[in-house]
Amino acid sequence: xxxxxxxxxxxxxxxxxxxxxxxxxxxxxxxxxxxxxxxxxxxxxxxxxxxxxxxxxxxxxxxxxxxxxxxxxxxxxxxxxxxxxxxxxxxxxxxxxxxxxxxxxxxxxxxxxxxxxxxxxxxxxxxxxxxxxxxxxxxxxxxxxxxxxxxxxxxxxxxxx
Amino acid sequence: xxxxxxxxxxxxxxxxxxxxxxxxxxxxxxxxxxxxxxxxxxxxxxxxxxxxxxxxxxxxxxxxxxxxxxxxxxxxxxxxxxxxxxxxxxxxxxxxxxxxxxxxxxxxxxxxxxxxxxxxxxxxxxxxxxxxxxxxxxxxxxxxxxxxxxxxxxxxxxxxxxxxxxxxxxxxxxxxxxxxxxxxxxxxxxxxxxxxxxxxxxxxxxxxxxxxxxxxxxxxxxxxxxxxxxxxxxxxxxxxxxxxxxxxxxxxxxxxxxxxxxxxxxxxxxxxxxxxxxxxxxxxxxxxxxxxxxxxxxxxxxxxxxxxxxxxxxxxxxxxxxxxxxxxxxxxxxxxxxxxxxxxxxxxxxxxxxxxxxxxxxxxxxxxxxxxxxxxxxxxxxxxxxxxxxxxxxxxxxxxxxxxxxxxxxxxxxxxxxxxxxxxxxxxxxxxxxxxxxxxxxxxxxxxxxxxxxxxxxxxxxxxxxxxxxxxxxxxxxxxxxxxxxxxxxxxxxxxxxxxxxxxxxxxxxxxxxxxxxxxxxxxxxxxxxxxxxxxxxxxxxxxxxxxxxxxxxxxxxxxxxxxxxxxxxxxxxxxxxxxxxxxxxxxxxxxxxxxxxxxxxxxxxxxxxxxxxxxxxxxxxxxxxxxxxxxxxxxxxxxxxxxxxxxxxxxxxxxxxxxxxxxxxxxxxxxxxxxxxxxxxxxxxxxxxxxxxxxxxxxxxxxxxxxxxxxxxxxxxxxxxxxxxxxxxxxxxxxxxxxxxxxxxxxxxxxxxxxxxxxxxxxxxxxxxxxxxxxxxx
Numbered sequence: 001x002x003x004x005x006x007x008x009x010x011x012x013x014x015x016x017x018x019x020x021x022x023x024x025x026x027x028x029x030x031x032x033x034x035x036x037x038x039x040x041x042x043x044x045x046x047x048x049x050x051x052x053x054x055x056x057x058x059x060x061x062x063x064x065x066x067x068x069x070x071x072x073x074x075x076x077x078x079x080x081x082x083x084x085x086x087x088x089x090x091x092x093x094x095x096x097x098x099x100x101x102x103x104x105x106x107x108x109x110x111x112x113x114x115x116x117x118x119x120x121x122x123x124x125x126x127x128x129x130x131x132x133x134x135x136x137x138x139x140x141x142x143x144x145x146x147x148x149x150x151x152x153x154x155x156x157x158x159x160x161x
Numbered sequence: 162x163x164x165x166x167x168x169x170x171x172x173x174x175x176x177x178x179x180x181x182x183x184x185x186x187x188x189x190x191x192x193x194x195x196x197x198x199x200x201x202x203x204x205x206x207x208x209x210x211x212x213x214x215x216x217x218x219x220x221x222x223x224x225x226x227x228x229x230x231x232x233x234x235x236x237x238x239x240x241x242x243x244x245x246x247x248x249x250x251x252x253x254x255x256x257x258x259x260x261x262x263x264x265x266x267x268x269x270x271x272x273x274x275x276x277x278x279x280x281x282x283x284x285x286x287x288x289x290x291x292x293x294x295x296x297x298x299x300x301x302x303x304x305x306x307x308x309x310x311x312x313x314x315x316x317x318x319x320x321x322x323x324x325x326x327x328x329x330x331x332x333x334x335x336x337x338x339x340x341x342x343x344x345x346x347x348x349x350x351x352x353x354x355x356x357x358x359x360x361x362x363x364x365x366x367x368x369x370x371x372x373x374x375x376x377x378x379x380x381x382x383x384x385x386x387x388x389x390x391x392x393x394x395x396x397x398x399x400x401x402x403x404x405x406x407x408x409x410x411x412x413x414x415x416x417x418x419x420x421x422x423x424x425x426x427x428x429x430x431x432x433x434x435x436x437x438x439x440x441x442x443x444x445x446x447x448x449x450x451x452x453x454x455x456x457x458x459x460x461x462x463x464x465x466x467x468x469x470x471x472x473x474x475x476x477x478x479x480x481x482x483x484x485x486x487x488x489x490x491x492x493x494x495x496x497x498x499x500x501x502x503x504x505x506x507x508x509x510x511x512x513x514x515x516x517x518x519x520x521x522x523x524x525x526x527x528x529x530x531x532x533x534x535x536x537x538x539x540x541x542x543x544x545x546x547x548x549x550x551x552x553x554x555x556x557x558x559x560x561x562x563x564x565x566x567x568x569x570x571x572x573x574x575x576x577x578x579x580x581x582x583x584x585x586x587x588x589x590x591x592x593x594x595x596x597x598x599x600x601x602x603x604x605x606x607x608x609x610x611x612x613x614x615x616x617x618x619x620x621x622x623x624x625x626x627x628x629x630x631x632x633x634x635x636x637x638x639x640x641x642x643x644x645x646x647x648x649x650x651x652x653x654x655x656x657x658x659x660x661x662x663x664x665x666x667x668x669x670x671x672x673x674x675x676x677x678x679x680x681x682x683x684x685x686x687x688x689x690x691x692x693x694x695x696x697x698x699x700x701x702x703x704x705x706x707x708x709x710x711x712x713x714x715x716x717x718x719x720x721x722x723x724x725x726x727x728x729x730x731x732x733x734x735x736x737x738x739x740x741x742x743x744x745x746x747x748x749x750x751x752x753x754x755x756x757x758x759x760x761x762x763x764x765x766x767x768x769x770x771x772x773x774x775x776x777x778x779x780x781x782x783x784x785x786x787x788x789x790x791x792x793x794x795x796x797x798x799x800x801x802x803x804x805x806x807x808x809x810x811x812x813x814x815x816x817x818x819x820x821x822x823x824x825x826x827x828x829x830x831x832x833x834x835x836x837x838x839x840x841x842x843x844x845x846x847x848x849x850x851x852x853x854x855x856x857x858x859x860x861x862x863x864x865x866x867x868x869x870x871x872x873x874x875x876x877x878x879x880x881x882x883x884x885x886x887x888x889x890x891x892x893x894x895x896x897x898x899x900x901x902x903x904x905x906x907x908x909x910x911x912x913x914x915x916x917x918x919x920x921x922x923x924x925x926x927x928x929x930x931x932x933x934x935x936x937x938x939x940x
Binding site: 018020028032033034035036037038039040041042044045047074075076079084088091092093095097098099100101102103104107123124126127128130131133134135136137138139140141142143144 | 178182185188189284362414448832833841873876880
């Protein structure tokens with residue numbers, strides 16, 4: 001067992017976990033942040049994507065210990081109070097989700113995609129970048145639309161800040 | 162239509178919890194005293210269980226209990242059953258082999274559970290499971306249909322000699338034979354319909370909780386139909402009587418059919434919670450999902466089409482072997498029979514049809530309904546045959562289809578179904594226009610000049626949805642009625658709760674069902690709450706599958722709404738001193754026509770509950786229920802056209818365009834309908850190009866993870882062009898047909914027809930991987 005200290009969604013937290021514990025399990029079991037999901041056991045599906053120090057990472061590929069001292073953001077931490085993140089709004093407005101299970105990981109990956117491409121995105125790029133996130137419901141059509149829509153919204157909201 | 166009424170693309174009410182991480186799935190639930198289960202599963206496809214040694218494991222840290230198959234038999238927990246009886250052509254019943262929830266003696270597929278370890282944590286349960294020693298005696302396995310029906314094949318169940326579950330026929334064999342004898346042309350095709358793994362993104366999970374003082378059980382589970390789960394667990398599996406069992410299916414992360422069935426793990430979690438005296442949680446991992454979720458499809462078919470000299474179809478003859486896996490899953494028997502062969506007429510006027518279906522056991526995961534369930538297999542047979550016929554007869558595939566379309570309705574096919582309405586020509590026209598079908602030869606020539614092989618493929622599908630008229634399915638062997646129930650509660654303050662037996666696991670019922678209320682009463686959907694997925698809250702229900710929730714579930718709500726409205730009108734008339742027949746409902750108010758007198762819904766509701774001034778003899782309250790049993794299936798239909806290019810050097814396929822023109826009758830929420838089509842198309846295209854469960858000859862599943870089984874990813878798929886044509890369904894008052902499965906039913910034939918057109922070789926099996934396509938081009 002080890003005590004892991006890290007920052008999650010802006011709050012300093014600590015948890016006593018077995019050394020083999022994955023970050024996703026620390027988030028779900030110890031911190032009750034159940035928005036981050038587990039959809040596979042081979043780091044393929046992306047349902048568990050969170051941000052570690054601002055970069056999208058599959059939290060099932062990271063030991064909790066490896067995340068010690070880092071700044072983790074989960075799906076629960078991206079809205080500002082009642083004000084949803086532009087990516088969340090774009091997923092809702094474009095019907096980019098159905099059962100909702102892959103959605104947190106999709107949103108966390110997509111925010112990172114928009115940041116890395118500085119908003120310069122086209123359909124082909126979005127489709128290639130979403131390679132690591134599997135959705136079984138939407139056929140990706142509306143997810144792609146949502147990401148392109150959000151890229152525009154995020155530019156606007158950045159400009160406003 | 163109001164801004165939130167029927168036909169409006171209202172943004173979904175349920176989305177906020179999902180996009181903020183506040184969804185509540187089974188694995189998110191924690192209960193005081195919770196323990197965790199890990200199953201010990203057979204590594205062999207066929208073996209005798211000689212012994213299970215738990216001595217080292219039982220004292221390991223955190224272990225609460227280890228339970229085996231023998232204990233579940235000793236406790237008289239019932240075997241898993243198949244609830245749809247199929248009778249063979251010789252009059253004998255189907256041969257159902259015994260399927261205990263954990264195997265005491267014999268395992269028949271890799272992944273079948275033999276024991277379960279229950280511990281304080283999941284890791285402790287896994288660690289202890291490693292220390293359980295199971296001694297198996299391996300038996301020879303039959304891993305596919307051909308191996309199972311061979312002379313001398315390993316026998317799975319003593320009940321089923323030759324591994325045959327049933328040999329069933331439909332249609333007039335002699336008349337069909339005569340049609341083939343008289344035919345000017347006959348087209349024949351061998352078809353493999355590849356085995357698929359549903360792979361809802363949320364793995365199955367269950368929590369069993371036993372309250373000793375109340376002798377009451379609760380099961381939280383990933384179910385598309387919690388009431389059916391309760392019925393089966395009590396009536397057949399003897400785990401708890403119905404009135405002492407609550408089944409809750411909270412947010413469920415996709416189903417696609419795979420979460421209809423009651424599986425061993427849910428039974429064991431519930432049973433074990435009483436055995437160990439603690440709540441027991443099991444959450445499957447993805448490999449367990451691959452090994453134990455019911456698979457889909459897996460047919461071998463020979464199909465023949467007879468045509469006269471004018472290219473009119475005169476007969477269709479089909480022989481199909483269906484692989485049902487090692488055991489008969491809950492509705493498995495119906496999928497390759499009544500959900501498959503009854504759709505073999507497709508959109509065409511075919512006077513003579515005969516089909517024989519032989520279902521067999523193999524040492525593989527059980528097979529049952531997966532999105533479309535029998536109808537994709539039927540549509541693939543018919544649409545591959547039509548395309549093949551057009552090529553053989555050197556006629557345009559669109560024209561051959563058009564020449565044989567059914568144009569008069571109602572239309573009785575030779576295989577049970579009575580199509581109520583449709584306009585197949587309109588769908589085909591719409592799709593052809595959208596893809597510029599006329600311009601294709603020029604595009605193909607241009608592509609050829611650039612070294613690319615371009616192809617176009619059509620698929621005109623029909624499906625039977627709105628499952629189903631209870632009397633009709635009862636006469637065909639179904640063990641349950643397939644009506645739906647609803648309750649409408651108007652609260653004293655005028656807000657409304659709709660309790661429905663339908664279950665939403667991605668379909669958006671929490672929005673679309675509110676839209677009906679908004680349409681009828683003119684109240685905002687924010688004042689309406691949909692309650693579903695809990696047998697303690699909802700009176701009863703048959704659940705969500707077979708594209709039935711709008712046609713059957715929403716109609717049940719409508720029927721309950723009508724009763725509420727009738728009572729509310731009486732109360733309003735009494736309050737306004739008007740005639741009941743003069744009351745109309747507009748914008749949440751009950752008005753006396755031709756006057757300015759009105760009373761708002763909350764005042765009517767309050768009057769109903771205060772009961773101070775109700776019409777004489779009226780009961781207080783404003784709450785009504787309804788059961789709705791449909792009179793016929795519904796028949797969504799449409800035309801899909803795929804245009805693509807094949808790289809001859811690599812065999813890789815690239816989409817140029819994919820258009821869909823569907824007729825779903827009235828659309829409640831077009832945005833949600835289109836989302837359903839997108840998802841279905843992805844699964845149909847996935848079957849055509851990527852997906853396939855592969856077993857080796859010993860029965861090992863080689864594709865048991867997302868590393869090995871090719872799920873469609875964003876860059877495998879195109880954006881889709883969707884169109885709608887509309888004929889309103891006459892069978893239900895809303896005119897709806899259902900849209901959940903269409904894409905998965907129609908897409909795969911369009912893709913394979915397009916690739917085979919591009920490469921000029923009709924022999925190509927699914928999934929059409931680059932390797933297979935390359936070999937089809939180069940031999």
